[in-house]
Amino acid sequence: MFKNYLKIAWRNLKRNKGYSTINIGGLALGMAVVIMIGLWVEDELTHNSYFKNKDKIAQVFQSQTFNGQVGTGPAIPRPLEKALRDGYADNFEHLMMASWTNDMYLKFGETSISRPGNYMQHMAPELLNLNVIKGDRDGLREVNSIMLSASTADALFGKEDPIGKTVRVANQYDLMVTSVYTDIPFNNTFHDTEYIIPWEQYVASREWIQNAEDNWGNNSFQMFVQIADNTTIDRVTATIRNVKKELNEDTAEFDPQLFLLPMEDWHLRSNFVNGKQTGGRIKYVWLFGIIGAFVLLLACINFMNLSTARSERRAKEVGIRKTIGSGKGQLIYQFMGESFLVVLLAYALALAIVLLFLNGFNELARKEIVFPYENWIFWAISIVLIVCTSLLAGSYPALYLSSFRPADVLKGTFQAGSYSGLPRKILVVLQFTVSVAFIIGTVIVMQQINHAKNRPVGYDKEGLVQIPTFSKDFSGKTDLMREQFLKSGAVVEMSTSSSPTTQIWSNRSGYTWEGKPEGFQEDLAWTEVSPEYAKSLNLKIIEGRDFSREFASDSLAVLINETAKTYLGVTDPVGMLLRDDDEEDPGPPLKIIGVVEDMVAQSPYEPVKQAMYVYDRNDNFSYYNLRLNPARSASENLAVVEQVFKEHFPAIPFDYQFVDEEYGEKFASEERIGSLAAIFTALAIFISCLGLFGLTSFVAERRTKEIGVRKVLGASVLNIWNMLSKDFLKLVIISCFIAIPVAYYVMNGWLQEYPYRVILKWWIFALAVFGAIAITLLTVSFQALKAARQNPVNSLRTE
Incomplete structure (x- = not known):
């Protein structure tokens, strides 16, 4: 029986190729x-699923109150480690x-290469949960050791065995490779951790970290924990x-509140406003x-509309089937079988579309999604x-078509009824x-x-x-460089800074x-900055x-x-003094000599933070800032800059970043979301127009004789x-008002999340309405004009 239903369904699809194309293509x-x-959502929801103990891993966050406003983040003081190990060790399996x-x-x-990583x-x-493929899994216990990701090991050593080899780090100290681990997957918080150096090496090589051992006010570190199984x-x-x-006591005035942010929230729910978790990418x-x-x-909806619109053509078929003994249930199965076949063909075509465009989708969404061939889920x-799609698309047409009375159909007295078109409308x-709501939303996001x-x-x-200067080789050479x-002609000015131009790395109180x-x-x-x-x-x-x-006084x-x-x-x-209120070691006061225009260094969607730029008198810089010569091309300037750089730092790879590109990265996430939304909106509109095109075609075909009579009586094409x-057009206008x-x-409501936001203007909505009307007219006009220009003799001859 089921085989018979599918045969009939297939014949109907072949007989009505236009209708079938619209239905299958739209679906x-x-x-x-x-x-x-679904693949994108699954990738988001499975972020960090690489970790087998994901449910037990968390990061230590703290909230602090400044003048009634609560700020929250992962930066914590170094003494917290000792406090937790000494008094709360039973709560943790690991504390790092x-x-x-x-x-x-x-x-x-x-x-010589540059790679991101951590101590x-x-x-x-x-x-x-690192997958160590070479060496000792416990290799970080050696102070002078380093663990490398497989890709970094390949870049440094090629086909040589890296274990036991010595790597020069920051051209400052030598570390022995004790382990190589599989690259951490892209869909992971630690995917860019391409090396790991022992924390003890970090402490030993930096005096400021040693001095932070008992300093509760220096929030410059991260702490990750795995909680014990019994809590x-x-x-x-x-x-x-x-x-x-x-x-x-010194930090008590800021009411510091510690808490653990679960790993499952790091990617999707990491936003906080005034101390409250407000979501994020979720x-x-x-x-x-x-x-x-x-x-x-x-x-x-396209399937339902076109199926019910063609009801008069299927009416005689239903009447005959009922007369020779078909029950309503059998007819419902028949039409549901047609629906199932359409959906099955559509799904096969959908898979082909996904496979064809998955790489482009990954580039646009900045993902590394792989088609899940072997995933039974x-x-x-x-x-x-x-x-579900078969039931959703086919249930209404099946119930509608199977309800026709055979006597009315076969007598020729069957009428669809004045309200039969209401559901389609x-x-x-x-x-x-x-579609219109999607248009408005996409325009506002952009x-x-x-x-x-x-x-x-x-x-x-x-x-x-900006050129990163993460090596002591750069110390004492600022003036020389x-x-x-400047002498090379490729640069018109150079300065140094302790933070990149597009970020804030340090805050003081x-x-x-x-x-x-x-x-x-x-x-x-x-x-901290140099004078230029x-x-x-x-x-x-x-x-x-x-x-x-x-x-000389500008040093303070x-x-x-x-x-x-x-x-x-x-x-x-100007002239005001800022004094350190540390009673034990206050240091000399800082004198304000000028006020500069606000500079956006953090999120461009947030207000500019109050900032101070202090004369760097201790070579405490992390970046060279170079203003390239505008009279030459950027590539020409950079070639000269690299040559000068290599003359003085031959052992250090030349690495640079265009500040405008770094600033542009602040919009990357929103732009990706906006681009994806725009594509999905365009597809939604196209699918709607596809259905509208099919309905117009059907209406024009059904009213062929009426159009012929009207033309004979003098009706124009218009x-x-x-x-x-x-x-x-009326239906679309009603849609716009809704x-x-x-x-x-x-x-x-979405815009309220951004302190620096656009104001909604009337023309955005007017543009969406105009666009919807224009799209509708273009879609409908093709079939309408085609029907209007037909020879009325051919139309009337159909009798």
């Missing part, structure tokens, strides 16, 4: 979108201190919450999940998708409501991105290059000044003056930004076009 696109989105991920110069023989304590391989993350959080406040998971469901719904979900309205992109950044990004770079409000808790971004910093960045001095090498000078001036609550900050188009308030409510 295939909808299902391809669902599969793509770690540095921030940074690029480091690694050299073996004549090969970590010896339990790192166990906590991170939970929430229970441990409750136990350690007030440890810092209880053990250190909102995009929900967004694309909803988009996928709606796109599939639009494709199913994927195929099980696919079967569920096929069945409702579905068309639903289709275009979703506007928000462009709004932040066009925000004045306070300095000139173009032609600005500046002289050589504990200062007093004249007029400071009682109880005020300051929090200032801190960057403002000149190299083209920072505008709006009050006072810039640093000058001619004034500081520049502040406009926001800091407001933050400090002073009208004339009259016929208007007759066939106006009904669909979509606008819905889209406004959703997108306005």
